[in-house]
Every structure is written in structure tokens, then in C-alpha cells.
Amino acid sequence: MSAGLWQQSWRRLRRNRPALAGASLLLLMIVLALLTPWIVPFGYEQQNLHLGATPPSPEHWLGTDVLGRDMLTRILYGGRLSLTVGFIATALALIIGVSYGAVAGYLGGVVDALMMRVVDILYALPIMIFIILLMVLFGRSLLLLFLAIGAVEWMTMARIVRAQVQSLRRQEFVEAAVAIGLPPGRIIAQHIIPNTLGPVIIYATLTIPSVMLLEAFLSFLGLGVQPPQSSWGLLISQGVETMEEYPWLLIYPGIALASTLLALNFLGDGLRDALDPKSAED
Amino acid sequence: MLRFILGRLLQAIPVLLVVITLTFFLVHSVPGGPFDADRAVSPAVMKALNSYYRLDLPILQQYLGYLGDLARGDLGPSFKYPGRGVGEMIAAGLPATAELGFYALMVALVIGLSSGVIAGLRPNSAQDYVPMGLAMIGICMPAFLLGPLLVLVFGIGLEWVPVSGWGGMPGDKVLPSLTLGAGYAAYIARLSRGGMLEVLSQDYMRTARAKGLAPWQVVIKHGLRGGLIPVVAFLGPAFAGLLTGSFVVETLFQIPGLGRFYVEAAFNRDYTMIMGSTILFAGAIIVFNLAADVLASLLDPRVHQQSGGGQ
Numbered sequence: 044m045s046a047g048l049w050q051q052s053w054r055r056l057r058r059n060r061p062a063l064a065g066a067s068l069l070l071l072m073i074v075l076a077l078l079t080p081w082i083v084p085f086g087y088e089q090q091n092l093h094l095g096a097t098p099p100s101p102e103h104w105l106g107t108d109v110l111g112r113d114m115l116t117r118i119l120y121g122g123r124l125s126l127t128v129g130f131i132a133t134a135l136a137l138i139i140g141v142s143y144g145a146v147a148g149y150l151g152g153v154v155d156a157l158m159m160r161v162v163d164i165l166y167a168l169p170i171m172i173f174i175i176l177l178m179v180l181f182g183r184s185l186l187l188l189f190l191a192i193g194a195v196e197w198m199t200m201a202r203i204v205r206a207q208v209q210s211l212r213r214q215e216f217v218e219a220a221v222a223i224g225l226p227p228g229r230i231i232a233q234h235i236i237p238n239t240l241g242p243v244i245i246y247a248t249l250t251i252p253s254v255m256l257l258e259a260f261l262s263f264l265g266l267g268v269q270p271p272q273s274s275w276g277l278l279i280s281q282g283v284e285t286m287e288e289y290p291w292l293l294i295y296p297g298i299a300l301a302s303t304l305l306a307l308n309f310l311g312d313g314l315r316d317a318l319d320p321k322s323a324e325d
Numbered sequence: 326m327l328r329f330i331l332g333r334l335l336q337a338i339p340v341l342l343v344v345i346t347l348t349f350f351l352v353h354s355v356p357g358g359p360f361d362a363d364r365a366v367s368p369a370v371m372k373a374l375n376s377y378y379r380l381d382l383p384i385l386q387q388y389l390g391y392l393g394d395l396a397r398g399d400l401g402p403s404f405k406y407p408g409r410g411v412g413e414m415i416a417a418g419l420p421a422t423a424e425l426g427f428y429a430l431m432v433a434l435v436i437g438l439s440s441g442v443i444a445g446l447r448p449n450s451a452q453d454y455v456p457m458g459l460a461m462i463g464i465c466m467p468a469f470l471l472g473p474l475l476v477l478v479f480g481i482g483l484e485w486v487p488v489s490g491w492g493g494m495p496g497d498k499v500l501p502s503l504t505l506g507a508g509y510a511a512y513i514a515r516l517s518r519g520g521m522l523e524v525l526s527q528d529y530m531r532t533a534r535a536k537g538l539a540p541w542q543v544v545i546k547h548g549l550r551g552g553l554i555p556v557v558a559f560l561g562p563a564f565a566g567l568l569t570g571s572f573v574v575e576t577l578f579q580i581p582g583l584g585r586f587y588v589e590a591a592f593n594r595d596y597t598m599i600m601g602s603t604i605l606f607a608g609a610i611i612v613f614n615l616a617a618d619v620l621a622s623l624l625d626p627r628v629h630q631q632s633g634g635g636q
Contacts, residue, residue, distance in 0.1 A: 167340045168347075169610040171569045172603055176348065179591040179599065180355045256467055263469040264572060264588060276469070283473045283577070287481055297470045304465035 052241075055317040062313020065306035072303055076123040083120075085113040088271045098291060105295045109285060114292065118299050121273040125300070128188065128274075129255040133247055135193030136254075140200025141243060145231050147201070148208030159205065162198050170195045174257070178266040188267060192254050203246055207239040241318040248311035252304045259300060275300040330619055337611045344607040345395065349388055352596050378404070378597075395604070405595035414586060414598060415605060421491050422582035425501055425574065426567050432506030433563070437513025438556065444514065445521025446544065456514060463511030468570050472504035472577045491580040501578045505570050509563050516555040524548050554624050561617035565610045 056062055075082070091111030099106045105114035147158040174191045181187055211217060212235075220230045259276030261267035268274040270281075275296050282293030375381045378401075379390055394401055400411035440456035447453055479500065480488035487497040524530060525548060533543045571584035579585070583602060590598035 164340065164343065167337075167611065167614075168344060169565055169607045171565065172606050172610075173347070173351075175569070175572075175591070176351060176599065176603055179594075180351060252465075259467060260469065260569075260573065264576070266591070279470055279473075283469075286473055286477055290477060293473055293477070297474070300467075301462075301465045301470065305461065308461060308465060 052317040056313055059313040059316060061309040062317075065309030065313065068302065068306040069310060072122060072126065072306070075119060076126050079119045079123050083113070083116040085116045088112070089116075098289075106289075106291050108281065108292055109289070114295055117273045117278060118275070118296055121275045121278050121296065122299060122303070124268060124272065124274045125255050125258060125276070125303075128185075128192070128258040129251040132189050132192040132196065132254045132258075133250045135189060136196035136200055136250060137243065137247055139193065140197035141204050141236060141239070143197065144201035144204030145208050145236055145239070148205035149212060149227065149231050149235060151209070151212070155205070159202075162201055166198055171257075175261070175264075175266060178261060185268065188258060188261065192257055196250050196254060200243065200246060200250075203242050204236075204239050207242060208235050211235055211238055245311065245315045245318055248307060248314055252307040252311075255300075255304065255307075326622070329622060330615075333615050333618060337615060340611055341604075341608060345392070345604055346388075348600050348603045348607075349391060350384075352600050353384060353387070355596075378402070391600075400601035400604075401597045403595055404597050405590070405593045411597050411601035415583060415601060418581060418583035418586045421580050422571055422575070422584060425491075425498075425505060425571060425580060425582060426564075428498060428502035429505035429509070429567055429570075429574075430563075432502050433509035433513055436506070437510040438517050438553075440510075441514040441517030441556075442521055442544065442549070445518040445525065448518075448522060453518075457518065460511040460514040463507050464515075466508070467573075468504050468508060469573045469577065471507055472500070472574060475500050475504060476577075489577075489579045491578070491582070497578075501574050501580060504577070505567060505574045508570070509566065512559060512563070513556050516559055517553070520553065520555045521548060550624060554621060557617060557621045557624060560620070561610075561614035564613040564617070568606055568610065 089112060091107065094107055094111035095109060097107045097111075105118065107113055108117065143158065143162075147155045174195065177187065177191050208231075217230065217234055220234050225233075255275075258267055258274065259279070262274050262276030263280040265280070268277050270277065278296035279293060279300065282289075282296060286293040372381070379387050382390070391401070398412070400415070403409045403411055403414060406414070440460070444453040444456045476488050479485045485496070486499050487494045488500075490497045491501070492498070530543065530547055533547045534540075538546070568584070571582060572588050573584075574580070575582045575584035576588055583605075586598070587602045587606075589595075590602065
């Protein structure tokens with residue numbers, strides 16, 4: 044994609060109000076998550092058992108939980124963790140998927156057939172069940188969570204990139220690069236991958252919310268992030284236990300999760316419309 | 326057509342074998358035996374236990390033994406509940422889970438299809454924006470958040486329906502089915518809207534209108550068939566999602582189904598139960614994917630001709 048096309052896409056994106064609103068909310072969330080340890084007045088494990096669960100007050104803006112911990116602090120720390128999982132696992136999927144897809148698509152022939160057959164078989168496996176199995180068997184560590192989620196999400200990315208690369212390979216600028224004797228690794232890295240960025244960006248933006256949902260789902264079942272750490276899924280599951288007496292313990296983390304997912308989805312849809320005008324016509 | 330189905334069935338066998346093998350060796354690679362955490366038992370009892378569960382044999386022999394049992398439909402005894410078979414426990418949970426899944430799928434199809442078709446008929450109008458806005462919210466509202474909120478409003482606040490249980494009180498199946506189905510209704514609404522938009526611009530739709538069919542006949546007879554294709558293709562992955570979703574919903578609403586048993590088995594480290602359920606879930610997902618593909622190829626002959634089947 045040339046600079047002119049990027050500019051056109053940017054102009055289309057700027058006109059898309061839901062996408063811009065999503066991007067702004069997301070940016071705010073990221074800044075808050077980065078600054079959390081310096082802006083919150085309480086520690087995320089700091090308890091005040093005399094206080095117990097209290098509704099929102101001037102001192103505790105979003106109230107406190109059953110152990111007297113400040114909810115705003117816990118939600119901010121939870122967001123930090125949920126966003127980290129979302130971005131790192133997506134980045135992992137991106138690196139594996141893009142390089143795998145680019146190599147398969149560029150080399151073609153037997154190597155390509157073999158590599159894509161592996162993806163087909165992995166695709167047919169019920170991956171969610173295996174992630175749960177992994178978390179059950181090998182403890183509930185964050186690192187495993189990143190690896191497990193990243194290991195799942197790369198496959199679609201590999202397929203998208205491979206299809207792109209196959210069509211790019213036959214274009215003149217790639218033939219020119221081959222003709223002047225550049226090694227394949229450099230052609231893939233410098234000429235092929237930059238040209239697949241459009242669909243990759245779109246898919247990555249839509250992968251982040253699905254990864255965050257997966258983390259929240261596992262934490263909700265008790266298989267993900269463990270207390271006293273905090274993540275949105277964990278906060279929601281703790282909120283459910285006491286929702287009859289203290290509904291705000293469920294509602295605030297719920298709003299945080301749902302609004303972030305909404306922002307990411309709006310941004311993803313907007314990017315798709317902006318970078319891939321064909322799909323925006325209808 | 327028959328060749329297509331047979332071919333897909335044959336492809337499913339190695340996948341299932343991979344699933345069984347992977348599950349078996351994953352479960353058996355966990356450090357420590359299943360009885361280590363329990364109170365100390367005498368060596369003789371331990372030996373008897375190990376031999377009852379075949380843990381004293383080399384791993385390869387255990388694996389082949391398990392495969393042999395599986396082929397005869399025997400999933401082995403439960404680690405946690407001595408005297409109960411895994412097959413028996415699964416059979417106890419299956420009816421509730423199947424019923425919940427069926428209702429959720431109905432919720433998803435009825436709400437999703439009708440709102441998707443309504444939105445697709447008049448794109449970029451209020452008739453489009455309202456259902457699509459709701460669908461967006463549905464996608465961002467996971468079952469473990471939607472469920473408790475529904476309970477809070479309709480169970481605890483308004484007291485219209487019971488807050489938990491399954492088949493014990495009238496109306497206790499409403500909230501679980503809605504909770505599980507809502508997210509898929511949202512996806513189906515978006516997919517069927519897209520499908521409708523694509524179909525409505527085709528030439529044969531203009532022909533159908535030109536030959537004087539009433540507008541609703543055009544939509545139902547010609548539009549829906551094409552608009553349904555992306556929805557049917559989504560049903561395979563949706564089934565896998567419904568299954569894992571049932572873990573959450575059954576735990577939330579205390580439904581005695583497979584999903585809750587699986588989560589309990591996970592916490593109890595009931596390995597044989599985990600293995601049995603994993604294999605069953607995986608098999609069900611593979612079979613359902615196959616069924617969805619067959620259905621898609623019935624609706625659209627192009628699908629299986631492209632994938633190399635053909636008549």
C-alpha cells in the first residue's frame with residue numbers, strides 16, 4: 044500500500060465517529076493502565092476490614108469490596124492486567140502468524156502445502172477445551188495464559204498473510220527484488236510483510252478483544268488470574284458472589300470490561316472500513 | 326454429496342485420534358499422582374489403587390489400554406468418586422446440557438435471524454441501527470456478565486423468574502437459555518444482515534421482483550436462502566462456543582450438566598473425568614462442524630464443489 048492509500052484510509056477513518064470514539068476511550072484506558080501505580084491512592088491488596096463493602100463515597104469513588112479494598116484501584120489494576128494480556132498475546136499471535144504465513148506463501152510448493160496442512164489439523168482441534176485443560180493441569184500462571192492464547196490466535200493470521208503473500212509474489216516489484224539477487228529472508232521482511240499490513244492491522248484489532256474475553260472467561264472460572272491480583276474477569280466473578288447485597292461490585296468492573304471491548308470492536312470495524320474500502324461499500 | 330460427507334468423516338478420524346492422544350499424554354505428564362494430595366494411605370492400598378487405575382503399567386501400555394477401552398465405549402472409572410464410571414457421570418449430565426444448548430441455539434437463531442433480516446432490508450436507517458447497535462452490545466457482553474445482570478434485574482429485582490435451578494420451578498430455564506444464546510444472537514444478526522445485503526443486490530432478486538412476487542415472498546423464498554449461508558457456516562464454531570459457554574452458565578445457574586461437572590472435575594483433579602469429557606466435547610465439536618458444512622453445501626452447491634467433493 045502506497046503512502047497515498049494510507050492517507051486516504053486515514054481520512055476515511057477520521058470521518059468514522061464510532062471508530063474515533065472507540066480509539067479515544069482505548070487511548071484513555073491505556074494511559075490510565077500505564078500510570079496506575081502512580082495515580083491510585085491505595086494499594087490493590089490494601090485491606091480495611093473495619094470498612095467492609097461500602098457504596099461509592101468521596102473517599103472511595105467506586106466504593107470498596109468486602110475486604111474494604113478500594114474498587115477504583117482494583118479496577119485500574121485489573122485493566123492494566125487485562126490490557127497487558129490482550130496486547131501481549133495478540134503481539135505473540137501476530138509475530139508467529141505473520142512470519143509463518145509469509146514463509147509458507149513465499150516459498151509455495153511442497154513446503155507451503157505441508158505448512159498449511161499443519162494449520163488445517165490444528166484448526167480442527169477444539170482449542171478452547173485444550174486451553175482450559177492446560178490451565179487445569181499446569182497451574183494457573185500468567186505466562187502460560189499468554190502462551191496458550193497466543194498459540195491459538197496465530198492460525199487465522201497465518202492464513203490471511205499467506206493468501207496476501209501469494210498474490211504479492213507475482214508482482215513486478217518482488218520479481219525485481221529477486222532479479223537483483225536479494226536473499227529470500229530480506230525480500231520477505233522488507234518487501235512482502237510491509238505490504239500485508241492492512242489486513243493484519245484489522246485482524247489484530249479484532250483479536251485483542253477476543254483475547255481479553257478469553258482471559259476474563261478463564262479468570263471467571265477460577266482458572267486464570269489468581270487473587271489477590273486483580274483482573275476484570277476475576278473482579279466480575281467476585282462481584283457475582285455478593286451481587287444481591289453489593290451490586291456495585293459487579294456493575295463497575297462489568298462496565299469497564301464491556302466498554303473497553305466495545306471501543307476495540309468499534310475501532311476494528313472502523314479500521315476495516317478505512318483500510319479495505321471494498322467491504323465498506325455495502 | 327455422499328462422497329463429500331464420507332470424505333469429511335474420514336478426515337475427522339485422524340483429528341479425533343490426535344485429540345485423544347494429546348489429551349491422554351497431557352493429563353499423564355502432570356507431575357505427581359492423582360492420589361498424592363489425599364490423606365496418607367497404606368502402601369498396600371496405594372498399590373491396589375494404582376493397579377485398579379492401571380497406573381502401575383508403563384505409560385504406553387496405559388495408553389493402548391485406554392484406547393482399547395474407548396473403542397468399546399468404556400471411559401474408565403472416576404478418580405474422585407470411586408465406584409462411579411466416567412461414562413455414567415457424563416450420561417447423568419448430558420440431558421441438561423443438551424437441552425440448555427438447544428434452547429440457547431433457538432434463542433440465537435430466532436432473535437438473530439429476524440433482527441438481521443429486518444436490519445438488512447433497510448440499511449442505514451433506524452430499522453438497521455437499532456438492532457445492529459444492540460448486536461454490538463451483545464458481542465461485548467460476555468455470558469458471565471450478562472447472566473448475573475439478568476438475574477439481578479429479572480430474578481432479584483422484579484422477581485419474574487427463579488434465579489437458579491433447572492426444571493425444578495416453572496420458568497427457571499428462561500434466564501440460562503437467554504444468557505447463553507444472547508451473544509450468538511448478536512453474531513447471527515450481524516452475519517445475516519451482511520448475507521441479506523449481498524443477496525438483495527443480485528440479479529435474480531430483481532428477476533423475482535419483476536415477475537411480480539410479493540415483497541415478503543421475495544425475501545423469504547429467494548433472499549433468505551442466500552442470506553443464510555454465512556449463518557450456517559457460523560453454526561460450527563458457534564456450537565463449540567455454546568459448549569464452553571455452558572461451563573459458565575451451568576456454574577452460574579447451578580444446572581447439573583456436563584459443563585458444571587467439567588469445571589468441578591477440573592478443581593477436583595478428577596483426571597479420568599477430565600479426559601473423558603475432553604474427548605467427548607472434542608468429538609461433538611468435530612461432528613457438529615461436519616453437520617454445519619453439509620448443511621452449508623446443501624444451501625449453496627458451490628461450497629463443496631470448490632472444496633473438491635462434487636458429484
